[in-house]
Amino acid sequence: MGKDMNDEAFEEQVPESLALVSETSEGPQELQEEEKTSRYELAAEFGSTLRLPEGIDVNPGDIDIEFADETMIINMGPQHPSTHGVLRLMMELDGEVILRTKPVVGYLHTGMEKTGEGLTYLQGPTNVTRMDYLAPLSNELVFSMATEKLLGLEMPDRVTWIRMLMVELNRCASHLMWMATNGMDLGSSSMMIYGFREREMILSFFEKVTGLRMNHNYIRPGGVAADLPDGWEDDVLSIIETIPGRLDEYDELLTGQPIFRERVDNVGIITAEQAIALSATGPILRSTGVAWDLRRDMPYLNYDQVEFDVIVGSIGDCFDRYSVRLNEIRESLRIIAQIADKMPSGDYKIQDKKVTPPPRMRIDESMEALIHHFKIYTEGFKVPEGEVYVAIESPRGEIGCYMVSDGSAKPYRMHIRGPSFVNLQTLPTMLRGGIIADAIAAISSVDPVMGEVDR
Amino acid sequence: MSMSEVLHVERLNYLATVTDLKNQGYEMCVDVVGVDYLTNMDRPLPEDVIPERFEVVASLLSLSKRSRVRIRVQVPQDDPTIETLFFLYPGTEAMEREVYDLMGITFLNHPDLTRILMPEGWEGHPLRKDYSIGSVPVQFKSVNGAG
Numbered sequence: 001m002g003k004d005m006n007d008e009a010f011e012e013q014v015p016e017s018l019a020l021v022s023e024t025s026e027g028p029q030e031l032q033e034e035e036k037t038s039r040y041e042l043a044a045e046f047g048s049t050l051r052l053p054e055g056i057d058v059n060p061g062d063i064d065i066e067f068a069d070e071t072m073i074i075n076m077g078p079q080h081p082s083t084h085g086v087l088r089l090m091m092e093l094d095g096e097v098i099l100r101t102k103p104v105v106g107y108l109h110t111g112m113e114k115t116g117e118g119l120t121y122l123q124g125p126t127n128v129t130r131m132d133y134l135a136p137l138s139n140e141l142v143f144s145m146a147t148e149k150l151l152g153l154e155m156p157d158r159v160t161w162i163r164m165l166m167v168e169l170n171r172c173a174s175h176l177m178w179m180a181t182n183g184m185d186l187g188s189s190s191m192m193i194y195g196f197r198e199r200e201m202i203l204s205f206f207e208k209v210t211g212l213r214m215n216h217n218y219i220r221p222g223g224v225a226a227d228l229p230d231g232w233e234d235d236v237l238s239i240i241e242t243i244p245g246r247l248d249e250y251d252e253l254l255t256g257q258p259i260f261r262e263r264v265d266n267v268g269i270i271t272a273e274q275a276i277a278l279s280a281t282g283p284i285l286r287s288t289g290v291a292w293d294l295r296r297d298m299p300y301l302n303y304d305q306v307e308f309d310v311i312v313g314s315i316g317d318c319f320d321r322y323s324v325r326l327n328e329i330r331e332s333l334r335i336i337a338q339i340a341d342k343m344p345s346g347d348y349k350i351q352d353k354k355v356t357p358p359p360r361m362r363i364d365e366s367m368e369a370l371i372h373h374f375k376i377y378t379e380g381f382k383v384p385e386g387e388v389y390v391a392i393e394s395p396r397g398e399i400g401c402y403m404v405s406d407g408s409a410k411p412y413r414m415h416i417r418g419p420s421f422v423n424l425q426t427l428p429t430m431l432r433g434g435i436i437a438d439a440i441a442a443i444s445s446v447d448p449v450m451g452e453v454d455r
Numbered sequence: 456m457s458m459s460e461v462l463h464v465e466r467l468n469y470l471a472t473v474t475d476l477k478n479q480g481y482e483m484c485v486d487v488v489g490v491d492y493l494t495n496m497d498r499p500l501p502e503d504v505i506p507e508r509f510e511v512v513a514s515l516l517s518l519s520k521r522s523r524v525r526i527r528v529q530v531p532q533d534d535p536t537i538e539t540l541f542f543l544y545p546g547t548e549a550m551e552r553e554v555y556d557l558m559g560i561t562f563l564n565h566p567d568l569t570r571i572l573m574p575e576g577w578e579g580h581p582l583r584k585d586y587s588i589g590s591v592p593v594q595f596k597s598v599n600g601a602g
Contacts, residue, residue: 106572113557114581114588276482276518279546290518297521385499389514389525391485402488402512406495413582417486417514425549454572 071099076439078107084181084443085450089427096435101428105421108454116414120380121147124411126217128401131416132452133214134177137163137170138394139416139452140219145300146390146401147221150383151355158346159223164301165236165339166209166218168332172243173202174395175325175332178447179250182322185444186263191253198246205235222356223349236340240333247329255323264318268430268442271316280426282397282419283328284446287313287320294393306338318445325447328395355381380409396420396447418452461525463504469528470538473513476524477543481515484544485523487551488512489530489558493584508532509560513540513547530560539565557582 077088086107092100116127128143129136141163148155155163180195203213208229210216218225254260270280272288285292293310295303311327313320349356357376358369385407391400397419404413423446430442464472473484490510492498500506507529515524530537539562540547551562552571559580562568570577579586 106570106574109572111581118588277545279483279485279544279550281485292518297518298523387490387512387527389486389512389523391523398485398516400486400514402486402514404490406498412495413488413490415486415488417488421549421553422485422546425546 078104084448087424087443087448087450087453089439089443091431091436091439093436096437098431098434098436098439101431101439103424103427105424105450105453108450110455112455113413113415116411118410120409121221121383121411122376122380124414125220126215128414128416129215129217130451131418131455132394132396132399132420132449134174134449135170135395136215137166137219138392138399140217141167142390142392142394142399142401142416143403143414144219144221145392146388146403147383149388149390150386150403150405151221152384153222153350153352153355155223156347156350157344158348159350160301161339161343162224162228162348163219164303164306165228165336165343166206166224167301168335168339169202169205169236169239171332171395172239172329172336173199173206175329176202178325178395182444183254185440186260188254188260191250194246194250194253198243201239201242205232205239208232208235222352223347227348228343233340236336240337240340243333244330247326250326255326261319263438263441264322264445266315267318267434267438268445269315269317270426270430274429275316275426278425278429279422280397282393282395282423283321283324284316284397284423284426286311287324288316289314294391294398298391300390300392305342306335308332308335318441321445321447382407382409383411391417394419396449396452397423416452416455418455420446420448420450421453421455424448424453460523461527463501463527463529466528466530466537469526470540470543472526473515473540473543476515476526479517480519481517481524483516483518484513484540484547484550485516486512486514487540487547487554488514489554489560489582491558491582491584504529509535509558511537511554511560535559536561536563538563541565556580559583 072093074091074093075088076091078086088104088107090102090104091098112127112131116124119127124143124147125140128139131139176195176199178195180192180199183189183191183195206216207213209232210218210225216225270284270288272285272290275285275288275290281292289312291310291312294300295308296310308331311324311331313324353372355376357373358366362369363373383405385405387402387404389400389402391398393399398417399419400417402413402415402417403411406412427442427446430446431439434442462472488511490512491508492506492510493508496506496508498506509530509532511528511530513526513528515526517523528537537560539551541551541562541564548566549571551565552568554560555562555565555568556570556572557580569575573581581588
């Protein structure tokens with residue numbers, strides 16, 4: 001910090017100097033010049049005193065614990081390794097049996113919906129792609145589809161198929177990641193290595209196409225950022241030839257293995273009625289036997305032109321959710337094979353001067369093209385007034401984008417309906433009556449991504 | 456794109472309309488979202504709808520009919536309250552808390568209306584249009600090696 005560590009004013013000058021931004025209750029958010037900044041303020045900026053964990057002011061003697069009924073409330077997280085990020089669960093225990101659970105979220109809240117109101121529609125995908133960081137392309141797709149619906153644009157054929165290819169590959173990557181972490185949570189660390197190994201193949205392909213392994217900003221309003229690179233068919237072919245064999249290995253490693261089955265069979269059961277009432281979607285809903293998949297039931301892109309099965313479970317326990325995800329990878333690979341066959345040639349961006357900047361080549365020859373390019377990237381394009389809700393099937397369930405436009409170049413309100421955020425509400429139901437060791441399996445089977453929960 | 460319709464409902468009829476829709480086969484409430492129209496009061500609305508500052512939008516989904524319906528309710532600035540849907544759709548618990556937390560709309564009879572994303576004891580509702588996002592100026596080192 002470079003400040004005198006014996007600064008005695010540290011304790012005394014706390015409250016008065018801290019009223020710069022009245023909106024926050026945790027002191028000022030702005031720094032003065034360095035000479036004028038006290039150590040307290042610097043410390044606050046570095047996070048040592050700002051954003052204390054909740055409950056730090058609680059005197060343990062003040063907590064009213066009733067010893068008579070012998071229940072105990074314990075906190076799991078937010079730093080527990082098997083809570084998949086910063087999920088905190090408050091659990092009421094009777095011995096080892098869980099009675100009530102309350103998920104406490106918000107530790108990763110960064111105000112992305114507010115941020116989204118300050119970004120143009122072209123900048124928007126860079127923001128939303130960071131929400132569900134295991135399925136970034138789904139976020140970009142739903143944002144782009146909402147924008148395009150407001151604009152009334154119809155995408156060229158190739159754009160639609162490229163988007164489907166990328167999103168399905170992303171679904172495989174996300175489910176493989178889940179297989180890895182689920183194995184890790186349940187004590188099969190070799191599964192983690194295998195899951196990451198297979199995911200790596202897909203991420204390498206993404207890197208080739210988009211330039212990045214995560215947070216691609218590849219799917220944008222008006223098309224995709226770049227065409228598929230030469231030789232993409234070979235990469236896709238090697239993915240769909242390699243992974244099915246590996247999935248069969250998982251079957252041998254986990255599906256038929258008694259120790260694994262002991263951990264997941266009849267654990268964390270949720271019924272179809274409960275799942276629907278709690279608005280759960282995705283693998284959680286399907287594991288209860290409800291065949292609901294937006295790709296089939298409310299088709300978007302070209303999902304009505306490919307063949308695939310909707311995988312359902314039967315009793316909605318952790319094993320059902322495991323097998324739904326495992327077999328969804330197989331179905332996704334089936335879809336990818338069909339996409340690779342059907343991929344048409346054509347434009348990878350819509351030829352609409354309003355939303356598409358001119359190609360790089362034109363900028364060197366034409367002043368108008370340069371101005372046009374500059375305008376689209378600085379001011380953005382205007383989107384007609386209106387409001388729209390678009391929903392697609394992400395690996396975790398229904399991801400929706402509610403977008404309001406006031407006719408300017410930035411969304412007036414941009415809300416993402418995160419599937420993890422809603423699915424987390426099923427945890428108290430799944431855990432009730434189970435033992436605390438099973439909580440790990442159940443939390444893992446919900447597959448929450450905290451970036452999307454907290455946004 | 457699937458079938459989807461928009462209903463404008465008065466605040467007093469909100470709960471009754473949603474109950475009706477639930478009985479008609481809209482089994483799931485997928486989303487509840489609040490919008491602050493402070494700087495966009497002259498937005499296009501049907502003629503019989505009086506624009507208010509806030510809007511609560513609930514999206515219902517029917518699995519059996521494969522259709523969606525979106526309910527838009529006007530909520531006035533001086534009384535930002537609306538009935539909760541919790542007793543029809545328990546899954547709205549977290550969504551309504553999010554709207555309360557970030558938009559400051561109170562859901563009447565909600566079982567646990569507390570902040571969900573922002574820290575407890577935070578003042579203000581960040582997604583309101585009159586909530587300042589503040590700024591953090593870049594701090595440069597002094598030239599003369601002080602500090």
